Amino acid sequence: MNSIDYKDYPAVSSWPDLEVLRSWHKEYITADDKDFYGDSNFMRAVDSDPLDTDEIEKQVHRLMSTAHTRVTERFCEKCHHALEHWPPVFNPQTGSKATVIRLLTTTEVEAATRNGCHFCAFLLCGLRVRGWLDVFRKIERRLQILGDDGEASLSVQQWEVRCNDNQPLWVNFPGHVATYFNTAHAAQTRLESHVMSSASKLWEQTLDPLDLVKIWLANCSNSHGVCSSRKTHGKPTRLISIGHDSVRLTLTKDWEGPKPYATLSYCWGNAEFIKLTSDNFGSFLNAIPHGQLPQTIRDAVHIVRRIGLEFIWVDALCIIQDQLEDWEYEASCMSDVYGGAYVNLAASSARDVHGGCFAESQHYSGGFCARVTNLSDGPDENPVAQCFYSREVYKESCLNNHLATRAWTLQEKLLTSRTIYFGDHGLFWECRSNIASEYLPDWIPGAVCNDRLVRPEHVAWDWDRIVTQYSAADLTIRLDPHGNVKDGEIRISVSALIRGLFQSRCEIPNKTPPFASYVLLDGGTRPCPIYTDCLGDESAIAESDNIFLLPITSGQTISKPRLKEELDDEEVERQRDYYEFMAVLDKVGTAAAKDECLEEVENSEFPAARYVLVIK
Structure with missing residues (x-):
């Protein structure tokens, strides 16, 4: 589709007439499932639309007193109906398909959430956490202006062949219905459900x-x-x-x-x-x-x-x-x-x-458990316990x-x-x-x-997962935490995550632990991008000769997490498993705090790396 640039779509509050809005509406309604991603033109067009939070609050408050948002036994009327008419996980007669089980609006879901509906709270939280709640509300408003009564809806995936007991579900964008769980449309709001074993009783x-x-x-x-x-x-x-x-x-x-x-x-x-x-x-x-x-x-x-x-x-x-x-x-x-x-x-x-x-x-809702009834199983079938959750x-x-x-x-x-x-x-x-x-x-x-x-102690671990999580954290080493700064040198007790300072190791013939004998450290002096305050220092992740410190004596970190989904192969020198990591952590953590301290020394030779670390 040849789409108009999103800049040609002004915010709703500034329409000179309805023609531009109708043009946006045509592109939105005719969009394919694969077009629903954050950078698509018709999605970016709504970014600058204002939200009338006072009006939204009034609508939510009014809807809280309506019959279909009232809650009995944890669920509102529409959610009760959905759970009592739930599509079975497997349906070889109809094949793999998605089934719409209820219509919804964001204000209705929020009203039922405030009344105590666990399912609506789960849906609302899923939209909010992923940043789609305001987008849905802006699209709803645009459709209302045009007299389009298209609503959002909830779809559930069914499988033709039994492979596992997982059953994806997702909230469809207003006026659209995604045809399959792995389309770009469904992926934006995808949630999960899973059939539980009969032994699960705590819920x-x-x-x-x-x-x-x-x-x-x-x-x-x-x-x-x-x-x-x-x-x-x-x-x-x-x-x-x-x-x-x-x-x-x-x-x-x-x-x-x-x-x-x-x-x-x-x-x-x-x-x-x-x-x-x-x-x-x-x-x-x-x-x-x-x-x-x-x-x-x-x-x-x-x-x-x-x-x-x-x-x-x-x-x-x-x-x-x-x-x-x-x-x-x-x-x-x-x-x-x-x-x-x-x-x-x-x-x-x-x-x-x-x-x-x-x-x-x-x-907030981190999920819920409920019994669902598959009408296709017949009226005499007992409801099945199913849990609902987000992969996040x-x-x-x-x-x-x-x-x-x-x-x-x-x-x-x-x-x-x-x-x-x-x-x-x-x-x-x-x-x-x-x-x-x-x-x-x-x-x-x-x-x-x-x-x-x-993980269990006997299960191997990928080093890059540990480096990824550590690299996402902020490191602050307070100046002179114990009055121990002398002549520009700071001695600190640390456990060290060290990358780039491992000697080459022999090939491990099998995966039977322990691997401590294969892990050696190069001694000496190395320049590295370690600062007294490393908040926001992302260069430590990419440099090949960097050293990661795990300080355990003093200091605080108070910044917002900057989590990285993955590190490229070039950023992670090699993968190492859990046993190797723990062996080095134990060894260096003990030695550093005794007589083989890691020294952090001011460095003039390498100005890009303010300090060097000396491993004795």
Whole structure:
């Protein structure tokens, strides 16, 4: 189709007449499924259209009192009808096809969402997260001006041949219907559903979130052999003891054996809060003032009590903050601290230590479970349990959050066998065997797991995935964190992710671990693009001789995540698996904090690389 340039389509508010709008409408209505992408002319044309948010709010408020948006048993009238007339996953008689199961408008879906409809909340969230909600509303307005009553709709894919139990669904653009799930049209708003096994029962129960955590922990401990580390980890030097009504510092040196404890991953931020120092060390052994704890740590204490543990490790309260020697020693033990933890609590959305663990976005939906009735199966057939989710739910909950901007939380994530995320996208569980959420408490299908960083210890890992996630994070090393800057040199305790400094290794004859003997480091001095503040420094990703640092002693990162979907082959020198990475992380992380420190030294010979790193 020879289309008019989108600049020829002015914003709706400035139409001199309806001819230009009709021209846009003709192109929009006759567009093929493959033409629905963000840069197409008819899509870009609506970008500058204003949205009357006051009018939208009035429409939503009015629709909330109508019969078809009222909610009973979790769903509105239209969603109940859709679930009771759901197309079967497989239909060999009709072949693979898409079926429209309901019409909708954005205001109607939002009204039902506010009334409590789980399905509408799921659809609305899918449009909003992907940036299509406002586009849909602008297109709806254009069609209304022209008297076109074309509505958006919900389509479900059916298969001719049974291959799996997955059933894609998507929201069609107003006035259009996509014919297949993998067209450009459907791909923009595609969601997923999956037939659940009869063993999935948690979704039918009404559970307090922390009671759900206890069930997840019990199931993992009793049923997931791969989630129990095969390594022997040393005890943390200190832990926080959680009594019924007291919190205090406790020393572990006299313990005869390990005891289960939690760890906390969180962002410090710039605000002041209570920390362990040389001055209050003695008093902390008796009691830590609970009322002085910042909200995130206070919430973590509450969570630990509820799930039945007695101890938690928090860096601010377990490392003596004004003693560099203590920092260096404790930094060398991070693999033991997080690797030996029973569970890690991640305050994923809090921007600082006062943000807390229990912040949720209003009307966010990470999916839902429901029973659907396939009328083609006959009236006597029992409804089938089906879960509904987005393939992006893992990224949204575990990667696209503020905590992910802290570079060193990658280490915490990889070392811990179980992590529970508390954030504005609700509760999310991740262990080496499974992922689940408060929306999908039994399990989340494997298609969501492609971006996972946590795997069983025996499963090989691609190095580029680790580099991708680390490179997306921001790194800030505070100047003189412990008064240790002398003559332009900063000594820091780090665990290092090092690319470009590996010696060539022998070909590995098989994939049987361990591979530590094949991993060597070149010593000496190398220029590298490491800055005192590396926020926004993307050159570190592309340079062949770069060094990635995983600082574990001090510093904060507070910038918005800049996640990269993939790295080119040229940007990743070679792929390495999970065992090799962990061997280097353990080796360098320990050595760096003792007598083989990595030195960051001001560099005049290579001005493009402000500092060089010396590996002794």
